[in-house]
Amino acid sequence: MKKLALIAGLAFFSLSAMAQDYSWRLTYDVSIPTGTFSEKYISQASWRGIGIDNRWAMSEKFSVGFNVAWHTFYEQKNNQYASSTDGSIVVFGNQFRYLNIYTFQANAHYYLSESGKINPWVGLSVGTSYSEQRAEIGLIALTYKPWSFAVTPQIGIDIPINMSTDLMIGVRYNIHTNGKVDYDYQYVGINAGFKVSVF
Amino acid sequence: MKHSFFKTSLYIFVLSFSMAACYPGGPEYIEDYDAVYTQQIDLNFDWDDKTKNVYFMPDTVMDLSDPDSDPSPITSPAHILGQVALQMNSYGFTRETDTAKALNSDFIVLVSRARSNNYVTTWWGGWGGWYGWGWGGCCYYPPTTVSNYRTGSLLVEIINTAELDSTNKVIPFLWQGAGEGLFEGTNSSIQNRGDKAISQMFLQSPYLNRN
Numbered sequence: 001m002k003k004l005a006l007i008a009g010l011a012f013f014s015l016s017a018m019a020q021d022y023s024w025r026l027t028y029d030v031s032i033p034t035g036t037f038s039e040k041y042i043s044q045a046s047w048r049g050i051g052i053d054n055r056w057a058m059s060e061k062f063s064v065g066f067n068v069a070w071h072t073f074y075e076q077k078n079n080q081y082a083s084s085t086d087g088s089i090v091v092f093g094n095q096f097r098y099l100n101i102y103t104f105q106a107n108a109h110y111y112l113s114e115s116g117k118i119n120p121w122v123g124l125s126v127g128t129s130y131s132e133q134r135a136e137i138g139l140i141a142l143t144y145k146p147w148s149f150a151v152t153p154q155i156g157i158d159i160p161i162n163m164s165t166d167l168m169i170g171v172r173y174n175i176h177t178n179g180k181v182d183y184d185y186q187y188v189g190i191n192a193g194f195k196v197s198v199f
Numbered sequence: 200m201k202h203s204f205f206k207t208s209l210y211i212f213v214l215s216f217s218m219a220a221c222y223p224g225g226p227e228y229i230e231d232y233d234a235v236y237t238q239q240i241d242l243n244f245d246w247d248d249k250t251k252n253v254y255f256m257p258d259t260v261m262d263l264s265d266p267d268s269d270p271s272p273i274t275s276p277a278h279i280l281g282q283v284a285l286q287m288n289s290y291g292f293t294r295e296t297d298t299a300k301a302l303n304s305d306f307i308v309l310v311s312r313a314r315s316n317n318y319v320t321t322w323w324g325g326w327g328g329w330y331g332w333g334w335g336g337c338c339y340y341p342p343t344t345v346s347n348y349r350t351g352s353l354l355v356e357i358i359n360t361a362e363l364d365s366t367n368k369v370i371p372f373l374w375q376g377a378g379e380g381l382f383e384g385t386n387s388s389i390q391n392r393g394d395k396a397i398s399q400m401f402l403q404s405p406y407l408n409r410n
Contacts, residue, residue: 074223138234
């Protein structure tokens with residue numbers, strides 16, 4: 001029964017989508033760590049990130065779709081201590097901290113206007129992410145590779161350039177939950193790029 | 200304007216991957232690979248008992264490397280033992296120098312070192328260097344390069360003399376400190392980094408302090 005409902009849902013989505021417009025968005029993403037993620041792991045802003053966003057118009061004001069993103073973080077922290085939980089083992093050295101986050105989410109957006117010179121929108125993405133966290137100390141590396149629940153509220157504007165292309169700027173608050181370390185990956189994403197509409 | 204779904208998708212994905220080529224930084228200097236590890240092995244030992252402060256240290260640095268390994272050590276055992284004694288004394292330990300009284304001391308300190316060669320074979324050009332099947336049906340293999348990075352370790356261990364069990368050959372380690380890094384650079388640089396490692400082992404183990 002569940003399978004039937006899923007197939008029916010997908011069929012409805014596909015048929016609806018075929019009759020509607022869709023758009024692709026390619027963005028360059030800058031990420032600014034916040035909260036405990038910034039305090040405990042990486043505080044340096046990331047200039048390496050990319051996002052792809054696909055949206056299918058369900059109506060003039062509403063779209064659904066999916067988005068994928070790759071955000072990389074890096075920070076060198078000199079003369080750092082790391083210790084085991086009970087404190088009996090201590091490692092000292094320069095640490096080279098890396099984090100790669102790959103995000104896969106479904107999204108929904110609401111458009112406040114569609115035909116102005118600047119068209120604002122709000123949205124929410126929900127899904128999952130896979131991360132590779134690696135801290136190199138001396139000749140060893142401590143790695144952690146979690147799958148996370150990922151939720152991203154967002155706002156943005158589209159600035160039409162021509163019939164099919166818009167410049168877009170968005171701000172997203174990315175939250176990737178973490179079970180085994182005492183901080184979630186949280187960061188503000190400033191995304192700039194282009195929207196290409198397909199009619 | 201008409202766009203095909205696949206054409207647009209392809210355009211987006213190609214752009215994405217071309218932007219993904221950049222890679223963040225990493226260690227740049229030899230010192231960046233230095234690290235100091237310490238471990239309190241016997242967690243039940245009472246370091247708060249400051250009356251235990253006499254140690255014996257053999258005048259030998261055990262070399263755990265292959266005797267024929269290259270490079271040969273650059274720092275004299277006397278210098279290494281001198282640095283360890285300096286740190287022990289600054290923490291309020293008293294050194295017992297009479298070998299006959301070694302087993303009457305509270306602690307025995309052992310110092311060892313190791314060097315190793317780490318050979319890495321790289322295919323020239325990585326995956327792009329694969330020449331595939333050559334003329335005549337067999338294969339051209341890409342040229343390979345072999346590089347070596349040399350690593351070195353200094354190990355300091357403290358043993359609880361009272362718990363030494365010569366019958367069952369049990370060595371009751373209380374604490375160990377290890378300095379590890381690349382065995383590269385000038386002799387004075389390697390020696391300075393070794394001295395810093397010994398100093399850091401004690402700095403990050405304040406419970407050893409007898410003062």
